[in-house]
Amino acid sequence: MKKIYMILAAMALLTLSLNAQLKAKKKVVAQPTATTEKVDIKFDRYFPSGPVRAGEVTPPYTCGFSSDELDGWILIDANGDNTSWSVSSEQAVYQYNSSNAANDWLVSPGIRLQAGKTYKFYVDTKAESSYFAERLEVKMASAADATELSNGTTIIGSTVVDYTTYQTISNENVTVSADGIYYIGIHAISDADKYRLWIDNFVLDGEADPVHDLSIALSAPATAGAGSTVTLTATVTNTGNYDESGYTVNFTANGTTIATQTGGTLAQGASATFTTTYTTDANASSVNFGASVACTEVH
Numbered sequence: 001m002k003k004i005y006m007i008l009a010a011m012a013l014l015t016l017s018l019n020a021q022l023k024a025k026k027k028v029v030a031q032p033t034a035t036t037e038k039v040d041i042k043f044d045r046y047f048p049s050g051p052v053r054a055g056e057v058t059p060p061y062t063c064g065f066s067s068d069e070l071d072g073w074i075l076i077d078a079n080g081d082n083t084s085w086s087v088s089s090e091q092a093v094y095q096y097n098s099s100n101a102a103n104d105w106l107v108s109p110g111i112r113l114q115a116g117k118t119y120k121f122y123v124d125t126k127a128e129s130s131y132f133a134e135r136l137e138v139k140m141a142s143a144a145d146a147t148e149l150s151n152g153t154t155i156i157g158s159t160v161v162d163y164t165t166y167q168t169i170s171n172e173n174v175t176v177s178a179d180g181i182y183y184i185g186i187h188a189i190s191d192a193d194k195y196r197l198w199i200d201n202f203v204l205d206g207e208a209d210p211v212h213d214l215s216i217a218l219s220a221p222a223t224a225g226a227g228s229t230v231t232l233t234a235t236v237t238n239t240g241n242y243d244e245s246g247y248t249v250n251f252t253a254n255g256t257t258i259a260t261q262t263g264g265t266l267a268q269g270a271s272a273t274f275t276t277t278y279t280t281d282a283n284a285s286s287v288n289f290g291a292s293v294a295c296t297e298v299h
């Protein structure tokens, strides 16, 4: 259901006196003894291939790749070489193909996301050996499809993984332009004949609903001649946690609207000024000016 946020954030009043703003071949029998020696391992299981999926998830969503956390995850062996993503010891791993560069997606379950919210993505990454540097990227699309993902939103651009203890890579500013189900794909893009690329602790954190909060300050001359034209200046400041896309500013004199102006985008922390003019009554001795701001964005 859509909600309309109409927030009368603030009103400013002034009195003017007249005149006065993230291949398995055999089991490990030994760890490599030299940095350039490779030992293939038998993985616990492979991710299912293809579009068979189960359900959807909602942020905050985490996956540590234990057996009870794998529903909805799939692999896409985009280069069709039967070398792809597997699970081993509650981690996801892409093991090298000696002839082909990696082109393999590990795709999350569908995640229900909302426009107007900012999500934070984290994933832990490491290489088997610093001698064999791996490479990955992370993308998001509205379909769990290699082409869609390739053309999708980049969450993390091409990143070299040449470290052997887990490091977290992240993007704390993940947004979508429309409400819907999105898939996040971890794309192994290591060169041919590297070693193993490890992934763990996939996280997509949600965020609290946005707080819309606009403040307004009004300024006018302290005094003016009766029957003269004065300029009123209103400064609107976004004091919320959300980049506003629309709001209106209303000026009043003695409680009556004298001007209504429309504001555009206003980033968190930013300010914008609006002015209008008013001709004072020739026979009045004072006038009370007011200005108010209201958010007009619809979610």
Ligand SMILES: [Ca+2]
Residues within 6 Å of the ligand: 064, 065, 066, 089, 090, 091, 200, 201
């Ligand atoms: Ca794990």
Ligand SMILES: [Ca+2]
Residues within 6 Å of the ligand: 077, 078, 079, 080, 081, 082, 083, 084, 102, 103, 104
């Ligand atoms: Ca492959």
